[in-house]
Amino acid sequence: MQLLKTKSIDIAIRQISVFEIIAVKLKIALLLVAGTLLFGCSQGEEQVWTDTQGNPIPLSMWKGKWVIINYWASWCDGCIEEIPELNRFYQHNQDKNVLLYGVNYDHLTAQETQQAASKAGIQFPVIIDDPNPVMQLGEITVVPTTFIINPAGKLVKTITGINTEKSLHDTLKTLQNAKTN
Numbered sequence: 001m002q003l004l005k006t007k008s009i010d011i012a013i014r015q016i017s018v019f020e021i022i023a024v025k026l027k028i029a030l031l032l033v034a035g036t037l038l039f040g041c042s043q044g045e046e047q048v049w050t051d052t053q054g055n056p057i058p059l060s061m062w063k064g065k066w067v068i069i070n071y072w073a074s075w076c077d078g079c080i081e082e083i084p085e086l087n088r089f090y091q092h093n094q095d096k097n098v099l100l101y102g103v104n105y106d107h108l109t110a111q112e113t114q115q116a117a118s119k120a121g122i123q124f125p126v127i128i129d130d131p132n133p134v135m136q137l138g139e140i141t142v143v144p145t146t147f148i149i150n151p152a153g154k155l156v157k158t159i160t161g162i163n164t165e166k167s168l169h170d171t172l173k174t175l176q177n178a179k180t181n
């Protein structure tokens with residue numbers, strides 16, 4: 001009887017060990033999948049977003065340029081009010097080492113984002129996927145919120161509320177002058 005109990009315990013220990021090994025392997029696999037989903041790419045791969053027109057927006061394209069990211073929502077009156085101003089800013093600054101992007105605050109699908117941007121009359125590129133997790137811009141509690149990133153890739157200004165073409169131009173000019181002084 002003692003021999004039978006010993007074999008049963010030995011078999012049970014082997015089964016637990018196999019299950020523990022499987023559980024550990026599953027945990028590792030889940031962590032790898034979660035890391036890939038959270039960070040979007042492995043080392044050496046470049047982060048690339050897509051705009052509503054299907055154009056790729058690689059992070060390297062931002063190097064050496066001023067980048068303005070505006071979070072908006074179709075239900076936000078202030079956002080809709082500032083869009084014509086942002087459109088003018090975009091038209092007047094396309095060739096001046098300044099990039100302007102919109103991001104829908106509501107995290108809509110690509111098609112919904114494209115439709116909302118079109119309905120709102122947005123003429124500047126709208127990024128489908130939120131760049132905040134990669135860029136670590138900070139919590140967005142109000143829309144519109146606009147982030148300005150300097151040519152070195154550092155977040156230098158967060159603006160909550162409505163921008164005008166002039167206010168955005170003046171803010172950018174102040175930041176550019178501060179860099180050279």
